[in-house]
Amino acid sequence: MSLPLEELLKLEPEEIVAHNERPKADDLRNKQQIYYEDVEEGLELPKYVYNPTPTHLFRWSAAIENFHRIHYDLDFGLNHDKNPSILVHGSWKQSVVPQFLKDWTLPKGWPWKAQFEHRAMLVPGDVLIMWGKVTSKYEKNQMGFVELEIGMKTQDGIESMPGTATVVLPLRNGPDIPYPFVPPED
Template sequence: MGAIFEDVEIGQEIPRLVKGPITTAHIVRWSAAMENWHRIHFDWHYATQHDGLPDVLVNGSWKQHVMIQLVTDWAGETGWAWKIAFRFRGMNLPGETLTAWGRVTGKEERGRFGVVDLEIGLRNEQGAEGTPGTARVVLPRRGGPPVPYPFDPAVLAG
């Protein structure tokens, strides 16, 4: 199912998404799937000796995927992850366990639907926030229709 607009409260946390511990094998598989052959993701010697990094790095595109999964899992099949934005502010390394989190910061009724604003992020087990961001989610109202797929923002007008 998914979240219902009337059940959402400002300040409410959405269910977290935990990934890890991340291994070098996870990073290499993601790099291969994305055809991202930058050596900082798989060549330890290059990453540490040439670029001066502490280790190979978790891919930014993987972190992006986790953030989107967090929001879409919460929105469910009847909601829509409308907008998402974040910044890569920190490196993540093999061995870390990463937790995607979100908190409701605003909500408004828009016609037959509700729009919910979220603060989101991705933290390692030490609590270091490496990927802060925001999201905007369209949710169905209790007793109302699911958000149409594909989503057209024009449905919010009426």
């Protein structure tokens, strides 16, 4: 059952992890479209919960060939850079945003744009919650535009990545969103 973000943050970290709403691959393959008309201001998107480990961070470093030792060498991070631990990559956090938006708009919607800031150091052991909330919506050129507030909070409620996003959803009786998406002119 989906909990509002503020209620989720009242739980212990292991309880937060149990409320992960990130869909499995089969869920995405069989996902029913969310239409513009289904969305209201204040609607919270499903919360994606992550619990990165040192192994995850090492693998991400190798995959993207980022060999800065603060992401996988604890001794270096603690003693050289005086960090609290090894650090979660900003690029990993950035990779979560398009996945989060794409999953919500599938199969016929389109994540259009997102912007966010990195505001906090995240370390293994942090439970991270990717969240989104509808702030406004409007129709243009027979497409539904939905404005979102997005972010990634820690189990302690620290906002590590505040931002905004715009997604495009089809109207229930409207045309398909063009692929590739070309935004309408103002």
